Amino acid sequence: METFAFTPAYELPAWPFTPPPELDSPKVVRHPIVIVGAGPSGLTLACDLAQRGVSAVLLDEDDTVGVRGASSRGICYAQKSLEIFERLGIYERIAAKGITWSFGRTFSGDEEVYNFNLQANSVSRQPPFINLQQFYVEWFLVERILEIGVTDLRWKSRVTRVQQLADGVRLDIETPAGSYTIEADRLIDATGANSAIRTQLGIEAHASRSTDRWCISDVRFKKPLPTERWTWVDAPFNEGRGVWQHLMADGVWRIDYQMPEDCDTAYISQPEVAGARLREQLGPDVEFEFVWIGPYGYRDHLLDSFRHGRVFFIGDAAHVVSPFGARGGNSGIQDAANLGWKLALVAQGRAGDALLDSYDAERQPAARENLQVTSRSARFLAPRSPAEHTLRRAVVALAARHPFARALVNTGRMSVANAYPVAPLLPEGGCTVQNLPLRWVDGRETTLMQLLADGTQCIGLWFAPTREQADAAREATASLPLRLVAVGGESDNHGLLTLQPDDTLAAHLGIGIGIGIDDRGSFALVRPDAYRAAVLANATPTTIAAALRTALALDAAP
Numbered sequence: 230m231e232t233f234a235f236t237p238a239y240e241l242p243a244w245p246f247t248p249p250p251e252l253d254s255p256k257v258v259r260h261p262i263v264i265v266g267a268g269p270s271g272l273t274l275a276c277d278l279a280q281r282g283v284s285a286v287l288l289d290e291d292d293t294v295g296v297r298g299a300s301s302r303g304i305c306y307a308q309k310s311l312e313i314f315e316r317l318g319i320y321e322r323i324a325a326k327g328i329t330w331s332f333g334r335t336f337s338g339d340e341e342v343y344n345f346n347l348q349a350n351s352v353s354r355q356p357p358f359i360n361l362q363q364f365y366v367e368w369f370l371v372e373r374i375l376e377i378g379v380t381d382l383r384w385k386s387r388v389t390r391v392q393q394l395a396d397g398v399r400l401d402i403e404t405p406a407g408s409y410t411i412e413a414d415r416l417i418d419a420t421g422a423n424s425a426i427r428t429q430l431g432i433e434a435h436a437s438r439s440t441d442r443w444c445i446s447d448v449r450f451k452k453p454l455p456t457e458r459w460t461w462v463d464a465p466f467n468e469g470r471g472v473w474q475h476l477m478a479d480g481v482w483r484i485d486y487q488m489p490e491d492c493d494t495a496y497i498s499q500p501e502v503a504g505a506r507l508r509e510q511l512g513p514d515v516e517f518e519f520v521w522i523g524p525y526g527y528r529d530h531l532l533d534s535f536r537h538g539r540v541f542f543i544g545d546a547a548h549v550v551s552p553f554g555a556r557g558g559n560s561g562i563q564d565a566a567n568l569g570w571k572l573a574l575v576a577q578g579r580a581g582d583a584l585l586d587s588y589d590a591e592r593q594p595a596a597r598e599n600l601q602v603t604s605r606s607a608r609f610l611a612p613r614s615p616a617e618h619t620l621r622r623a624v625v626a627l628a629a630r631h632p633f634a635r636a637l638v639n640t641g642r643m644s645v646a647n648a649y650p651v652a653p654l655l656p657e658g659g660c661t662v663q664n665l666p667l668r669w670v671d672g673r674e675t676t677l678m679q680l681l682a683d684g685t686q687c688i689g690l691w692f693a694p695t696r697e698q699a700d701a702a703r704e705a706t707a708s709l710p711l712r713l714v715a716v717g718g719e720s721d722n723h724g725l726l727t728l729q730p731d732d733t734l735a736a737h738l739g740i741g742i743g744i745g746i747d748d749r750g751s752f753a754l755v756r757p758d759a760y761r762a763a764v765l766a767n768a769t770p771t772t773i774a775a776a777l778r779t780a781l782a783l784d785a786a787p
């Protein structure tokens with residue numbers, strides 16, 4: 230029998246367990262923020278808070294990144310996540326290590342039936358996607374958290390019990406040096422899909438499991454393949470079933486093969502069987518080494534609410550979707566970025582507690598939308614009813630010749646920054662503001678993320694304010710977390726930071742002349758998570774302060 234080579238396993242870092250002070254003390258210490266789980270969402274939240282100068286305790290039962298014995302789970306990082314990583318100071322590391330892409334092609338048999346270029350609608354400094362093994366992202370986040378140095382990172386610390394109190398949460402923690410108890414003003418569960426905290430608190434996840442079966446081959450090739458996302462609805466080299474192909478770091482390709490529903494999972498993941506599949510796809514002489522082979526079936530779940538008293542659920546602990554479109558990991562990172570600034574401002578007494586409720590009001594519908602979108606892709610890939618089979622056959626047959634049908638070919642709709650619904654703190658709803666390259670009046674370059682990187686404040690972009698307006702607005706908002714920035718106007722805006730006039734910025738914010746609103750005097754309020762919270766057509770110091778107070782729940786009933 231032919232044997233197949235495996236590359237040596239990834240060498241992942243390990244961080245030391247340091248016995249915490251609570252182990253030697255009978256006193257139950259209270260911490261403002263405790264995060265459980267050092268996966269992508271927990272680490273992003275800890276890093277986001279650290280960047281804002283806010284310390285959190287981060288507990289993880291392991292002492293490394295990645296999932297032991299498994300391959301990388303997440304592989305595709307979307308623009309919004311990359312913009313968050315830019316603000317957190319790890320984007321350059323991710324871009325240097327990962328594979329940047331924006332183009333996707335979908336095939337039926339040997340024919341291309343759909344393609345997309347995600348760069349087309351982008352004004353961001355970050356590309357639409359970078360592929361990178363999840364453990365590298367986690368690793369860079371840990372490095373950054375250690376660089377900033379304000380997070381209390383506790384490895385080898387397993388939470389065994391969680392109890393909600395009237396004004397906080399009590400946690401029992403087991404470590405190699407013994408057990409201890411702490412309390413938290415607020416607890417964030419980032420422990421993933423199988424959250425024991427969720428189970429212990431009796432919170433229903435509404436889980437469902439698909440019967441669709443897949444097998445991952447992570448492989449290194451000698452033969453170069455295109456660095457685009459390629460998918461097949463019905464690949465001739467996979468017995469007419471689906472295939473996904475992505476390049477990740479270190480020259481490793483992720484190839485996902487759809488398998489028969491009743492397959493023997495041990496058999497399909499044997500190296501000889503996986504090797505035969507690769508040869509069918511890439512030719513009998515292709516030279517390769519396996520990195521990892523593994524079967525999987527996907528599942529989904531969604532909590533009704535992401536906030537339960539003093540406990541917040543983020544990432545897979547709150548929602549799980551099928552992998553099509555890479556919406557799982559990316560939405561966990563966006564959960565963290567949504568919650569981080571809110572926790573920081575509320576903990577500092579600079580925003581109302583109702584701001585924390587807006588985490589659920591914004592991210593739960595976002596997760597629901599992701600679940601709907603990925604479920605539609607899953608049904609296209611594995612139709613369940615005769616009608617779904619007929620529809621898919623018709624769409625694929627028409628797509629080859631008729632452009633209208635191409636958009637119906639659905640092998641996944643790639644992750645986007647979800648818009649947020651109209652709500653008391655977001656009277657116009659919220660939409661993402663991309664990381665536009667900008668220029669100060671003196672010619673220096675900056676970006677929106679750089680404007681947001683220091684401290685925790687909203688950015689007020691005010692188009693051509695007069696000196697008098699600028700002075701009055703500074704006074705009206707002096708006690709509020711706002712950085713006022715003029716865009717164009719009088720060259721010396723009386724001490725206001727001033728950007729060069731920028732039509733792309735105005736249009737992106739929805740205040741360009743081209744879309745009917747004169748930009749002179751217009752104002753856009755951008756939140757610390759780079760979501761547009763309000764647009765004012767003829768801003769005054771009073772309306773600016775009112776918009777800010779609304780966005781920060783400063784006028785809401787306690």
Ligand SMILES: O=C(O)CCc1cccc(O)c1
Pocket residue numbers: 302303304305445458473475483485552553554555640641
């Ligand atoms: O391209 C896609 O739609 C998702 C690719 C993906 C994401 C996460 C895991 C995996 O095996 C494939």
